[in-house]
Amino acid sequence: MSKQRIIVVGNGMVGHKFIDTIISDDSVDYEVITFSEESRLAYDRVQLSYFFSGKSADDLALTDATYYQENGIKFVLNDKVVDLDFANKQVVTQSGRIEDYDKLVLATGSFPFVPPIPGNDQEHCHVYRTIDDLEGITESGKTSKVGVVIGGGLLGLEAGNALVNLGLETHIVEFAPRLMAVQLDDGGGALLRRKIEDLGVKVHTEKATSEIVAGEFCRYRMNFADGSFLETDTIIFSAGIRPQDELARSSGLTIGERGGIVINNHCQTSVADVYAIGECALWENFIFGLVAPGYQMAKVAASHIKGEAKHVFTGADMSTKLKLLGVDVASIGEVHGRTAGAQSYTYHDEIEQVYKRLIVSADGKKVVGAVLVGDVEAYGSLLQLMLNDMDLPENPSALILPTAGDEQASGLGVEALPDSASICSCFDVSKGDIKEAVAAGCTSMSELKGSTNVSTGCGGCSSLAKQVLDSELANLGFEVKNDICEHFAYSRHELVDIIRVKKIKTFDEMLNRCGEGLGCEICKPAVGSILASYWNDYVLEDAHIELQDTNDIYLGNMQKDGTYSVVPRVAGGEITPDKLIVLGSVAKEFDLYTKLTGGQRVDLFGAQLHELPIIWKKLIDAGFETGHAYGKSLRTVKSCVGSTWCRYGVKDSVGFAIEIENRYKGLRSPHKIKFGVSGCTRECAEAQTKDVGLIATDKGWNMYVCGNGGMRPRHGDLFATDLTDEMLQKYTDRFLMFYIRTADRLQRTSVWLENLEGGLDYLREVIIEDKLNIAEELESEMAENIKNYQCEWKTTIESPEKMKRFKHFANSEELDNSLSFTTQREQRFPSSKASAQPIKIIELTE
Amino acid sequence: MKAELSQEWITICEQQDLTPNAGTCVQFNKEQVAIFFCQRNKSLYAVANFDPIGQANVISRGIMGSIQGKTYVSSPLYKQHFDLITGECLESPEHSLKTYAVRVDDELIQLKEAC
Ligand code: SRM
Ligand SMILES: Cc1cc2nc3c(=O)[nH]c(=O)nc-3n(C[C@H](O)[C@H](O)[C@H](O)COP(=O)(O)OP(=O)(O)OC[C@H]3O[C@@H](n4cnc5c(N)ncnc54)[C@H](O)[C@@H]3O)c2cc1C
Ligand code: SF4
Ligand code: FES
Numbered sequence: 001m002s003k004q005r006i007i008v009v010g011n012g013m014v015g016h017k018f019i020d021t022i023i024s025d026d027s028v029d030y031e032v033i034t035f036s037e038e039s040r041l042a043y044d045r046v047q048l049s050y051f052f053s054g055k056s057a058d059d060l061a062l063t064d065a066t067y068y069q070e071n072g073i074k075f076v077l078n079d080k081v082v083d084l085d086f087a088n089k090q091v092v093t094q095s096g097r098i099e100d101y102d103k104l105v106l107a108t109g110s111f112p113f114v115p116p117i118p119g120n121d122q123e124h125c126h127v128y129r130t131i132d133d134l135e136g137i138t139e140s141g142k143t144s145k146v147g148v149v150i151g152g153g154l155l156g157l158e159a160g161n162a163l164v165n166l167g168l169e170t171h172i173v174e175f176a177p178r179l180m181a182v183q184l185d186d187g188g189g190a191l192l193r194r195k196i197e198d199l200g201v202k203v204h205t206e207k208a209t210s211e212i213v214a215g216e217f218c219r220y221r222m223n224f225a226d227g228s229f230l231e232t233d234t235i236i237f238s239a240g241i242r243p244q245d246e247l248a249r250s251s252g253l254t255i256g257e258r259g260g261i262v263i264n265n266h267c268q269t270s271v272a273d274v275y276a277i278g279e280c281a282l283w284e285n286f287i288f289g290l291v292a293p294g295y296q297m298a299k300v301a302a303s304h305i306k307g308e309a310k311h312v313f314t315g316a317d318m319s320t321k322l323k324l325l326g327v328d329v330a331s332i333g334e335v336h337g338r339t340a341g342a343q344s345y346t347y348h349d350e351i352e353q354v355y356k357r358l359i360v361s362a363d364g365k366k367v368v369g370a371v372l373v374g375d376v377e378a379y380g381s382l383l384q385l386m387l388n389d390m391d392l393p394e395n396p397s398a399l400i401l402p403t404a405g406d407e408q409a410s411g412l413g414v415e416a417l418p419d420s421a422s423i424c425s426c427f428d429v430s431k432g433d434i435k436e437a438v439a440a441g442c443t444s445m446s447e448l449k450g451s452t453n454v455s456t457g458c459g460g461c462s463s464l465a466k467q468v469l470d471s472e473l474a475n476l477g478f479e480v481k482n483d484i485c486e487h488f489a490y491s492r493h494e495l496v497d498i499i500r501v502k503k504i505k506t507f508d509e510m511l512n513r514c515g516e517g518l519g520c521e522i523c524k525p526a527v528g529s530i531l532a533s534y535w536n537d538y539v540l541e542d543a544h545i546e547l548q549d550t551n552d553i554y555l556g557n558m559q560k561d562g563t564y565s566v567v568p569r570v571a572g573g574e575i576t577p578d579k580l581i582v583l584g585s586v587a588k589e590f591d592l593y594t595k596l597t598g599g600q601r602v603d604l605f606g607a608q609l610h611e612l613p614i615i616w617k618k619l620i621d622a623g624f625e626t627g628h629a630y631g632k633s634l635r636t637v638k639s640c641v642g643s644t645w646c647r648y649g650v651k652d653s654v655g656f657a658i659e660i661e662n663r664y665k666g667l668r669s670p671h672k673i674k675f676g677v678s679g680c681t682r683e684c685a686e687a688q689t690k691d692v693g694l695i696a697t698d699k700g701w702n703m704y705v706c707g708n709g710g711m712r713p714r715h716g717d718l719f720a721t722d723l724t725d726e727m728l729q730k731y732t733d734r735f736l737m738f739y740i741r742t743a744d745r746l747q748r749t750s751v752w753l754e755n756l757e758g759g760l761d762y763l764r765e766v767i768i769e770d771k772l773n774i775a776e777e778l779e780s781e782m783a784e785n786i787k788n789y790q791c792e793w794k795t796t797i798e799s800p801e802k803m804k805r806f807k808h809f810a811n812s813e814e815l816d817n818s819l820s821f822t823t824q825r826e827q828r829f830p831s832s833k834a835s836a837q838p839i840k841i842i843e844l845t846e
Numbered sequence: 847m848k849a850e851l852s853q854e855w856i857t858i859c860e861q862q863d864l865t866p867n868a869g870t871c872v873q874f875n876k877e878q879v880a881i882f883f884c885q886r887n888k889s890l891y892a893v894a895n896f897d898p899i900g901q902a903n904v905i906s907r908g909i910m911g912s913i914q915g916k917t918y919v920s921s922p923l924y925k926q927h928f929d930l931i932t933g934e935c936l937e938s939p940e941h942s943l944k945t946y947a948v949r950v951d952d953e954l955i956q957l958k959e960a961c
Contacts, residue, residue: 058940486913511886518867518886520911521920546867550907550922553868558922562902804863808903811859812873816903818896 007091007101008034009081014278014294015107016042016062021302023071028306032073033099037080038130046291049158051134052165084251086271103273103305106261108244110279114237119212125235128159141166144233146218150209151238152179159236160201161325171202183331188371191355195327243280243287256282265312267301275301288316292425317387321379330376333369333386342368345397356400365391380464388421414467423465426457431468438472485522488515492526492745499530506543525549526745529632532668533740551630555792556612559605561819561830564612566604567629568619572639572657573600582622590615593827599636601627606828613806616793625791635672637661642679649679651696666789670743688716691749692732701728708750717760734767737778855956869906871895874957879946880906882930891930892948892957897921898941
């Protein structure tokens with residue numbers, strides 16, 4: 001018997017899904033041909049807008065020619081199917097090609113509706129559906145200042161974002177009285193509007209465009225029915241989509257009153273052996289304009305063709321969660337009060353700009369719908385309550401109050417979900433599927449994604465999926481591990497103990513005793529840093545080289561072009577004019593970009609490997625030392641001018657800052673450490689944002705600990721008051737050494753304290769009351785560290801052996817020929833790189 | 847003549863010029879090559895020095911390690927992992943590093959084009 005022949009018309013997201021499903025079953029072998037009107041194979045239309053943030057057509061591709069060829073799928077691009085001959089079971093294409101089929105699958109998607117406005121077909125009028133459309137919009141953007149989107153629905157807002165990204169003054173024109181009229185209620189729409197206007201996008205509601213004519217100030221003028229007008233250079237129509245049913249209609253398939261190919265629960269159309277799936281299909285008078293229901297239809301049709309009929313299509317949920325123009329918006333279920341007797345809870349915070357409305361059934365037991373704008377944390381919980389028809393908790397309003405993201409508050413954890421609960425609608429993954437995968441050995445999100453595809457579509461389910469994973473792991477008795485990596489089954493804290501107790505001096509010893517494999521960029525620097533804090537060797541000893549990040553090996557921070565920065569220590573921010581002159585003349589000699597840092601010192605950028613030692617030699621000769629800007633170690637001690645000059649100063653903050661900086665310089669630690677010293681309570685040194693902050697009082701020093709600027713700012717806690725210089729030094733020695741011993745890798749003191757059992761009180765007991773009886777030990781470890789301090793740059797330039805590494809090539813004196821620079825504001829900068837794609841930075845933690 | 851030349855092993859440097867368990871950048875046929883010597887499994891690896899993602903000649907300055915048995919180098923710029931045997935980027939397989947044949951012959955490190 002010859003193979004059954006399946007023709008798939010349309011190679012969009014759903015058509016491709018169908019093909020992928022049908023070939024994934026090895027037990028049956030079909031001959032598959034697919035036709036596309038577009039010039040490319042299926043790509044991710046959902047992510048289309050990322051095209052504007054640098055994703056290329058290749059990045060968006062869902063498949064490629066090789067994959068199809070390997071799986072024996074024939075494909076014809078740029079060729080539209082124009083006729084279906086059901087009697088002879090044939091399709092006819094625009095180019096005149098005729099092919100036979102046994103089964104025909106229509107996956108023609110939809111097309112953007114362009115309102116019949118006179119002038120709507122001009123050169124810079126676009127729609128927003130395909131990569132080609134976006135390329136056209138980008139072209140127009142180059143010659144435009146102003147852009148308008150007609151239509152304020154979901155896609156209209158995405159298109160608006162595109163115009164903003166192209167740098168145009170952006171307007172959104174909507175016919176209805178509010179934005180996202182389908183998904184949002186009045187309150188949600190109004191808040192969304194405010195948020196979008198805050199971003200500089202102008203919103204015009206209740207405007208009907210009557211014509212597009214030549215403009216006076218811009219290319220076009222849009223005249224509105226109410227007599228007003230708006231001028232613009234580019235227009236994007238986003239006034240809704242219509243099912244692409246033209247082919248089906250002209251061939252005589254049954255079509256719905258308002259369009260769409262009528263299908264039954266098996267996705268069969270009115271003609272035998274012809275199926276319709278995706279956005280072109282009409283099921284129970286309903287078109288599904290989202291990809292997840294289309295994927296379900298693809299599965300259903302594939303299973304029916306294989307004669308299994310094990311899946312049927314029974315409708316799909318249209319809830320959505322999106323980030324539009326940077327605003328979080330979600331809509332669940334029915335939100336327009338069409339459900340009889342429904343009541344609602346509303347939470348509206350005008351200050352924080354959050355709007356949440358929860359609509360519940362007449363008996364107050366079930367979720368009917370919800371609108372969330374500005375804070376969508378509750379989306380997952382609410383959606384699950386609705387989809388699984390679960391009873392609401394005692395006090396439903398808790399679900400939308402500010403703590404609703406917090407499961408304890410809502411009384412709803414993932415534990416409460418039934419196994420049938422759908423977690424990922426894009427790939428139809430239920431809680432039960434995740435449980436199975438975990439039972440079969442999945443222990444991480446990446447493994448789970450690999451085995452179930454969960455979270456690999458729109459990504460909206462990732463936090464829920466992770467929660468289910470964690471709870472299943474916990475149920476199976478897995479400890480949530482804090483192993484540093486796959487090479488050592490220990491936390492950093494445990495590694496510290498092992499190294500101290502067993503007196504381990506090298507990474508090799510460490511691997512042999514308690515590790516496996518070759519190590520990695522997580523455990524190597526961590527062990528390197530512990531070895532350095534305990535045995536305080538010169539970090540560039542041969543045995544340690546492999547442990548160091550490039551910044552530590554070359555004693556400078558690598559910049560984007562592979563060159564390095566040079567940051568000499570300027571203790572306390574105090575610098576003599578002579579030293580400033582040296583910095584200036586060195587920078588000038590090597591053409592280094594020069595900038596004052598936020599840490600009260602000077603950074604010189606753009607030094608090449610071979611220049612580093614020469615530069616440092618000059619700096620060291622002039623009395624400078626390394627500033628450790630590269631190391632996980634003491635960075636800067638920021639000071640204010642203090643009592644020596646300032647009218648209000650009560651203590652010499654600069655003098656003290658210099659003393660501290662010299663005491664702790666070079667100290668290796670789990671993360672960087674910063675100090676601040678202010679001469680009075682006006683706090684000009686911002687000491688309360690530092691790991692250790694000192695503020696002078698008329699009786700001594702107030703000591704603050706565990707402050708942080710940066711990504712997650714935290715004010716330091718007042719740890720002790722009115723300390724003498726001596727007490728302060730003792731406490732600081734103990735505090736730092738205790739932190740170095742017990743913190744996890746890359747844990748700043750702020751996060752360390754937050755995770756420390758017993759918190760600040762416990763810390764006081766250890767440091768001040770010496771409850772653990774280790775104060776003396778901590779102090780002597782610190783003394784040892786201080787005694788062993790060496791300027792790493794000085795040691796390096798004095799060793800001919802070490803100097804060998806500061807060459808671009810081991811076997812040639814040539815330089816890296818790929819470097820190139822431009823000049824701006826009279827200084828040198830790296831030329832921008834060829835690829836403008838956004839770079840994904842790999843986080844070193846899961 | 848380059849095609850013929852590259853079929854030959856070319857001596858690049860001495861073994862002692864390499865740092866154990868770390869990378870070294872060398873010039874070979876006018877190309878920049880990063881050589882890694884892993885003392886723990888006594889293996890040598892050679893890949894292109896240009897990081898196709900960070901777009902700079904820095905691969906030799908990355909940390910080497912292993913993930914589930916695969917030996918890799920992690921780019922010092924944005925930390926992507928490149929398999930030292932195949933050159934493939936583990937996070938974005940569409941990117942890969944060219945690989946070279948490398949051996950040690952009587953304390954001398956030699957390279958040739960991979961076949
Ligand atoms: C140069 C400088 C910016 C400037 O031009 O002013 C800078 C530059 C960098 N900072 Fe910073 N930070 C600089 C002051 C700061 C400050 C301000 C301060 O110290 O008062 C902060 C906030 C305060 C704080 O740390 O709490 C700061 C918070 C960060 C953070 C976030 C840390 C956090 O805990 O959230 C990072 C990322 C990290 O360390 O993981 C970072 C990382 C970096 C890195 C290392 C990123 C990198 O890997 O390239 C930059 C290295 C530049 C270089 O090549 O030298 N930098 N950075 C400042 C150098 C100060 C100095 O003299 O050493
Ligand atoms: C900007 C944008 C953002 C979106 N965001 C989301 C989102 O966040 N979440 C979500 O769920 N959905 C979203 N969608 C909708 C989602 O993209 C669609 O639901 C999905 O693409 C539908 O798949 P489909 O295969 O039915 O149609 P399509 O992907 O449109 O594919 C149909 C294909 O068939 C071709 N075709 C049509 N007629 C013929 C013919 N006669 N002969 C040959 N080829 C033909 C078309 O050219 C097209 O390539 C978004 C859509 C857009 C445009
Ligand atoms: S804020 Fe960011 S960009 Fe600026 S110096 Fe710090 S790390 Fe670099
Ligand atoms: S719901 Fe879209 S990826 Fe899971």
